[in-house]
Amino acid sequence: MSLHNVTHRYQGKKALDRVSFVVEKGALHGFVGPNGAGKTTSLKLVCTLLQPQAGRVRVFGEDVVDNIRKVRTMIGFMPDHFSTYRQMTVNEYLDFFAAAYGLPPVRRTEVIEQVLSLVDMNHRQNDLISGLSRGMQQRVGLARVLVNDPELLLLDEPASGLDPRARIELMDILRALRSMGKTIFISSHILSELAELCDAVTIIDRGEIRFSGRIGDLLTNPQNRHTLRFEFAPGSADMRESLAQIEGVVSADKSGEGAGYRVEFDPARLDANQLVVRVASLGVPLVSFSEDRRQLNEAFMDLTTAGVR
Numbered sequence: 001m002s003l004h005n006v007t008h009r010y011q012g013k014k015a016l017d018r019v020s021f022v023v024e025k026g027a028l029h030g031f032v033g034p035n036g037a038g039k040t041t042s043l044k045l046v047c048t049l050l051q052p053q054a055g056r057v058r059v060f061g062e063d064v065v066d067n068i069r070k071v072r073t074m075i076g077f078m079p080d081h082f083s084t085y086r087q088m089t090v091n092e093y094l095d096f097f098a099a100a101y102g103l104p105p106v107r108r109t110e111v112i113e114q115v116l117s118l119v120d121m122n123h124r125q126n127d128l129i130s131g132l133s134r135g136m137q138q139r140v141g142l143a144r145v146l147v148n149d150p151e152l153l154l155l156d157e158p159a160s161g162l163d164p165r166a167r168i169e170l171m172d173i174l175r176a177l178r179s180m181g182k183t184i185f186i187s188s189h190i191l192s193e194l195a196e197l198c199d200a201v202t203i204i205d206r207g208e209i210r211f212s213g214r215i216g217d218l219l220t221n222p223q224n225r226h227t228l229r230f231e232f233a234p235g236s237a238d239m240r241e242s243l244a245q246i247e248g249v250v251s252a253d254k255s256g257e258g259a260g261y262r263v264e265f266d267p268a269r270l271d272a273n274q275l276v277v278r279v280a281s282l283g284v285p286l287v288s289f290s291e292d293r294r295q296l297n298e299a300f301m302d303l304t305t306a307g308v309r
């Protein structure tokens with residue numbers, strides 16, 4: 001799936017400004033941004049509910065305007081607000097959507113069994129949707145998106161309003177769907193919620209893309225490329241001076257409350273392996289060392305602007 005130079009205005013007001021990014025086939029790709037950033041607008045363009053005013057949107061190579069019917073067979077869109085069919089049972093609800101996709105009655109029964117088993121809701125088939133918890137309703141919403149066996153799932157804030165357990169269970173279902181070969185594009189306000197789950201992430205703010213790529217690349221701070229973090233055993237003596245005296249070390253600062261240090265070094269005089277060997281031979285037990293990576297929240301705050309749009 002890809003957006004190329006997409007601009008979208010509502011009554012003259014720009015909601016998306018030359019937005020371009022790619023979601024690889026088979027990936028679980030996160031879409032993160034604060035309120036009003038343009039996430040729902042982008043999702044609506046991909047799922048053909050809105051037409052691009054400028055730029056191109058493609059789903060597995062098919063243009064959403066030129067090949068709208070084909071695109072619709074390939075996608076499943078779960079909006080952020082659950083539909084109003086609350087007085088239907090789970091079974092009636094799914095049967096309704098399966099019929100809308102043109103599945104004959106016998107096939108519908110089969111498909112409903114399959115999608116409910118994927119989201120582990122077979123035992124609630126005859127319950128009214130209004131009587132289900134938010135987490136269960138989300139599962140039914142996901143089952144609904146799966147009835148036409150789409151290749152691309154577009155999920156708008158599926159985890160909002162879920163308790164931590166329901167969130168974790170939802171993430172497990174999404175991982176299972178990815179392993180079945182589905183491409184999943186999922187939006188959220190919260191970067192850390194998606195970081196564990198996703199292969200890649202796109203960050204949008206005020207209608208502009210701020211980052212699109214692997215989460216690891218987002219966390220590697222280019223300014224800190226030559227910095228390692230060391231954690232010594234709790235209760236160790238202050239190590240700043242010993243660290244600073246290692247040849248090639250530019251600075252050594254405390255990091256956090258415990259015995260953690262950020263050590264910046266000059267790559268022309270010392271490489272990371274040599275630094276680790278020197279630090280380990282200081283005679284103070286070393287608990288861990290790692291590349292200094294920016295915290296997710298820090299990265300997100302750097303890339304987005306304060307205040308609601």
Ligand SMILES: Nc1ncnc2c1ncn2[C@@H]1O[C@H](COP(=O)(O)OP(=O)(O)OP(=O)(O)O)[C@@H](O)[C@H]1O
Nearest residue numbers: 010011015033034035036037038039040041042309
């Ligand atoms: N139908 C509409 N008419 C006018 N303006 C709209 C409409 N839909 C969205 N907007 C505006 O477009 C901008 C982007 O909105 P969008 O819903 O795409 O953001 P979002 O990232 O999904 O936000 P949220 O996280 O709050 O759902 C916002 O400024 C919003 O007010």
